[in-house]
Amino acid sequence: MKTLLVNHLCSILVLLSVTTGLCQAVEINRGMMLSHSCAGCHGTDGKSPGSIPSIEGKSAEFISKSLLEFREGKRSSTVMGRHAKGYSDEEIKLIANHFAAVK
Amino acid sequence: MNNMNRRKFLRLVGGTGSLLTLSGALISCDKGPAGSGRVIVVGGGFGGSTCARYLRKYDPTLDITLIEPAKQFTTCPFSNLVLGDMRKLADITHGYAAQTSRGNKVIHARVTQIDAAGKKLTLDNGQTLAYDRLVLSPGIDFDWTQVKGMSAEAAMQIPHAWQGGEQTTILRKQLQAMNDGGVVVIAPPGNPFRCPPGPYERASLIAHYLKQHKPKSKILILDAKEKFSKMPLFQQAWTALYGNMIEWVAGNAGGRIESIDVAGKLIHSELGNKHKADVINFIPPQKAASLVHTAGLTNEAGWCSVNQRTFESHVHPGIHIIGDAAIAGKMPKSGFAANSQGKVCAAAIVASLHGIAMPDPSYVNTCYSLVAPNYGISVAAVYRYNKEQGIYKVEGSGGVSPKDADAAFRQLEARYAAGWYDSITSDAFG
Numbered sequence: 212m213k214t215l216l217v218n219h220l221c222s223i224l225v226l227l228s229v230t231t232g233l234c235q236a237v238e239i240n241r242g243m244m245l246s247h248s249c250a251g252c253h254g255t256d257g258k259s260p261g262s263i264p265s266i267e268g269k270s271a272e273f274i275s276k277s278l279l280e281f282r283e284g285k286r287s288s289t290v291m292g293r294h295a296k297g298y299s300d301e302e303i304k305l306i307a308n309h310f311a312a313v314k
Numbered sequence: 315m316n317n318m319n320r321r322k323f324l325r326l327v328g329g330t331g332s333l334l335t336l337s338g339a340l341i342s343c344d345k346g347p348a349g350s351g352r353v354i355v356v357g358g359g360f361g362g363s364t365c366a367r368y369l370r371k372y373d374p375t376l377d378i379t380l381i382e383p384a385k386q387f388t389t390c391p392f393s394n395l396v397l398g399d400m401r402k403l404a405d406i407t408h409g410y411a412a413q414t415s416r417g418n419k420v421i422h423a424r425v426t427q428i429d430a431a432g433k434k435l436t437l438d439n440g441q442t443l444a445y446d447r448l449v450l451s452p453g454i455d456f457d458w459t460q461v462k463g464m465s466a467e468a469a470m471q472i473p474h475a476w477q478g479g480e481q482t483t484i485l486r487k488q489l490q491a492m493n494d495g496g497v498v499v500i501a502p503p504g505n506p507f508r509c510p511p512g513p514y515e516r517a518s519l520i521a522h523y524l525k526q527h528k529p530k531s532k533i534l535i536l537d538a539k540e541k542f543s544k545m546p547l548f549q550q551a552w553t554a555l556y557g558n559m560i561e562w563v564a565g566n567a568g569g570r571i572e573s574i575d576v577a578g579k580l581i582h583s584e585l586g587n588k589h590k591a592d593v594i595n596f597i598p599p600q601k602a603a604s605l606v607h608t609a610g611l612t613n614e615a616g617w618c619s620v621n622q623r624t625f626e627s628h629v630h631p632g633i634h635i636i637g638d639a640a641i642a643g644k645m646p647k648s649g650f651a652a653n654s655q656g657k658v659c660a661a662a663i664v665a666s667l668h669g670i671a672m673p674d675p676s677y678v679n680t681c682y683s684l685v686a687p688n689y690g691i692s693v694a695a696v697y698r699y700n701k702e703q704g705i706y707k708v709e710g711s712g713g714v715s716p717k718d719a720d721a722a723f724r725q726l727e728a729r730y731a732a733g734w735y736d737s738i739t740s741d742a743f744g
Contacts, residue, residue, distance in 0.1 A: 241673040247657045248678040254737040261736030297696025297711030
C-alpha cells in the first residue's frame, strides 16, 4: 500500500518537473525590480507619454553614463541627481541593461 | 488498516492531493487564463491598478480580477490644479479599459466580506470569488471623531476634497461663488495622512486662482502640525508669488481646531480663537479604509502592518495590503508610493506562486508640487528593505529641490510635474 502510494507520488513529481518547464516564461530579475520603479516618472518600460524624457531605446552605455554623471553631479538635473545617489555602480549597470533590452 | 496506517494513508493522500492541484496549475500554465493562480486586487487607485497591470506583466497566465466600485477614478494628484482653474475634472479622470484589454477582469462592485481562512470574498452584487492571493489597496477613510461638529454628511458643506471627484467639485464651486475679500480656511490633519505636501500645494493653487480673480481674499492654514513637507520651499514661494495672501498657523500657535459650526462657517481653535470663514476645507485625520478594519487587518493606530518586502499582512497570510492603508516604513502615503509598492507586491506574489525567489526590492517616491503654473518643487527618495528597519531611505539619496534654484529650474520642475502625471497615470491606468 505504502509502496504504491510512494510510487504514485514519485510519478507526480516527475510530471511536475516536466510541466514546470512550460512555465519558464516567468522571470523576475534584479534589473526589473530596480527599473520598474523608474516608470512612475519615465513611463511604463521607459516610454514616456509626456514631457519627461523617454529611456526606451537608449543604449546601455548612454543610460549608464547619464546616471553616473547625475550621481557625481557632473551633469545638471532637477531631480535625477537626487535619484541617482540611491544606486550603486552595479545597480546602474543593471538598470541600463534592462532599458537597453526593452522591446 | 490500523490507526497508525490510516493516519499515514490520509497524510499521503492529502499530500498527493495538493501535489495534484499544484501540477494541474502548472500544466495549464501555457493554456492562458486558468494559469498559475487566481489573484484578486481590490481597489482601482494608483496601488491596485498598478499591481494588477504588473501582475499581468510578470505572469501572462495569471487569472487576475480587479474589483473597484467606481467605473472611473478621479485622481487626488492634480485635483489641486482643478481648484486652481488649470485643469478640468475630466482631465484627471481615468477608466479601466486598459485593464480588460490586457486580459484582467474588472468587476465594479463593493467587497462586503473577506473570508481569509477560506480564501474567498463576497461582493455586494451577490458574487462570491475564490482567490489564491488577495491584494487590498483600499486607500483611506476619515476619522470624524476628533473635531466637534464635523461628520461625513457635513462634508457636503465643508468639503475635504481629499478624494478626487465630487468633493473636488464642491470645493471648486464654493471658491467660484466666494466674493473678493473672502477668507478661505484650509485645515490639514496631523501625521500620518495621504499626500503630505498636498494641503500646501492646494493653498498655493487656490492663491493662484484668487490672485487673478479675487485678489483681496485671504487663505488661512490652520494646521494640526508644527511643520510640514517642503515647508521652507513653500513659504519662500508664497512670499515671492502671493505676498501675504497665505497665512500659516502652527498647531501649538492656535492651528489645532476643536470644533466647527458648519452652518455658521465658524471655527473654534483649541486655544479659544474664533475664525469666521467663507470657505472651509477641513481635511480630517485619517485611517485605513473601512474594508481592512472590518476584515481585522488593522493595528491599534488604524493602519495595516505588513511584511514590507512582500506587503503580505502580518494578520492574515495570503492577503497583501499596499498603498495608503499599509504601514510602509519610511515611504509616505502617496500615489507614487502606492504605484511603486504595487510593482513590488506583484513581483512578490508571482515569485511566491511559482516558488521562485524574488530579488531584493527597490522602491521610489517622487512628489511634485506646483506653487504656480510655472513654479514646481519636488521631494524624492529611493528606498530599500532590510529586516531590522523595514523600508528605509538609501542614505544620500533623495531630498527636496534646492532652495536657491532660479526661475528656469522652477519652471522645468513645473513642466516635469505635468510629465510625471502623464507617466504615472499611463503606468497605472493606461
